[in-house]
Amino acid sequence: xxxxxxxxxxxxxxxxxxxxxxxxxxxxxxxxxxxxxxxxxxxxxxxxxxxxxxxxxxxxxxxxxxxxxxxxxxxxxxxxxxxxxxxxxxxxxxxxxxxxxxxxxxxxxxxxxxxxxxxxxxxxxxxxxxxxxxxxxxxxxxxxxxxxxxxxxxxxxxxxxxxxxxxxxxxxxxxxxxxxxxxxxxxxxxxxxxxxxxxxxxxxxxxxxxxxxxxxxxxxxxxxxxxxxxxxxxxxxxxxxxxxxxxxxxxxxxxxxxxxxx
Ligand code: ADP
Numbered sequence: 001x002x003x004x005x006x007x008x009x010x011x012x013x014x015x016x017x018x019x020x021x022x023x024x025x026x027x028x029x030x031x032x033x034x035x036x037x038x039x040x041x042x043x044x045x046x047x048x049x050x051x052x053x054x055x056x057x058x059x060x061x062x063x064x065x066x067x068x069x070x071x072x073x074x075x076x077x078x079x080x081x082x083x084x085x086x087x088x089x090x091x092x093x094x095x096x097x098x099x100x101x102x103x104x105x106x107x108x109x110x111x112x113x114x115x116x117x118x119x120x121x122x123x124x125x126x127x128x129x130x131x132x133x134x135x136x137x138x139x140x141x142x143x144x145x146x147x148x149x150x151x152x153x154x155x156x157x158x159x160x161x162x163x164x165x166x167x168x169x170x171x172x173x174x175x176x177x178x179x180x181x182x183x184x185x186x187x188x189x190x191x192x193x194x195x196x197x198x199x200x201x202x203x204x205x206x207x208x209x210x211x212x213x214x215x216x217x218x219x220x221x222x223x224x225x226x227x228x229x230x231x232x233x234x235x236x237x238x239x240x241x242x243x244x245x246x247x248x249x250x251x252x253x254x255x256x257x258x259x260x261x262x
Contacts, residue, residue, distance in 0.1 A: 010037065011034040011070075012035050012036065012037045012038075012039075012071070012162050013034065013035040013058065013162055013193070013195060015058075015069050016032055016068050016070075017066065018031040018054065018067035018068070018069065019031075019067050020053050020062065027050045027217050028050040028054055028057070029050075030067070030218065031050070033212050033219055035193055036193070036210075038188065038191075039193050039194070039209045040185070040194045040207050041193075041211070041212070042196055042197070042207075043196070043197045043211075043212055043214065044199075044201075044212065044213045045197075045213060045214040045215050046215060047262050048261050048262075049214050049216065049217070050216070051214065053217075055164050055197070057076065058076055058087070059089055060076050060077070060080045071161070071162055072086050072162065088160030088164070090152055090155040090168060091151055096150075097139065098138065098140035099138055100138065100139055101135065101136055101139070102131060102139065103126075106122050106150075109157055113158040114158075115157050122135070129149040129153050129183070130146075131153075134146060144171060144172065145172055145176035148172060148176070152168070152180070156187055159190070160192055161193065162193050162194075162195065163187060163193070163195070165195070165197070167199065168184070168196055168198075169200065169203060177203070181203070181206055184207055201247065201252060205225045209224065210223060210224050211223070213255055213256065220255050220256070221255060229251055232246075232251045232254065233246040235251075237255065238254030239254075241253045241258060
């Protein structure tokens, strides 16, 4: 293993002094944080906080004004191919051809990522996401939860080191949401580290080892959900919004303001 493959214990993602400006306004403004190997890390923030821009920089889709990001030790600008090979990104369901069958989609993306899959292998992997009976169905015939499970399965077809999930459970019913949390934990057990964005404090608490709260492009606080509650439970802004015992949501609203961002 070369030094750049990232020895155990080294961060799987390093965001360093990242800055992005649109129309003269800094939307990511000196952002620094790390995701540890084997961690499920939640990036929380109101709409417009800069979460998607940050993920887009890690994916190499957006070039930052300054600062940088490293995946498994590889700089996202200087080593885009090494980064892409290690990164799994969940595509929006609109990215898939609605007329293709489930099996055709799996074969297509296995080809894109250079992964060899036998007919039996495809059957097994569809079975693990509850789509064993659906392999001949067209994508557009799947339910929302099924489409979402297929999208996650495709994002992880090449066993990525780091998986980026932008609001993975938005729009899912409670059963599908819980099934997805189990799947995310399963992917972590399988060796992936996960960075997800969410608006759900319940989700952050249920699956994230650590969370970062950001707003206006700036990191406000980072820690385990329990640490954030204990660290901020006596902040006047948090107490002002709490109803009874302070929750992670109270901390979030206290630190980012209760005005609606949209
Ligand atoms: P979040 O994901 O936290 O909701 P975003 O990263 O999508 O936040 O957006 C942060 C800010 O940057 C928002 O004010 C958004 O309008 C702005 N923004 C994002 N992408 C662009 C773009 N391509 N051009 C101009 N402004 C953008």
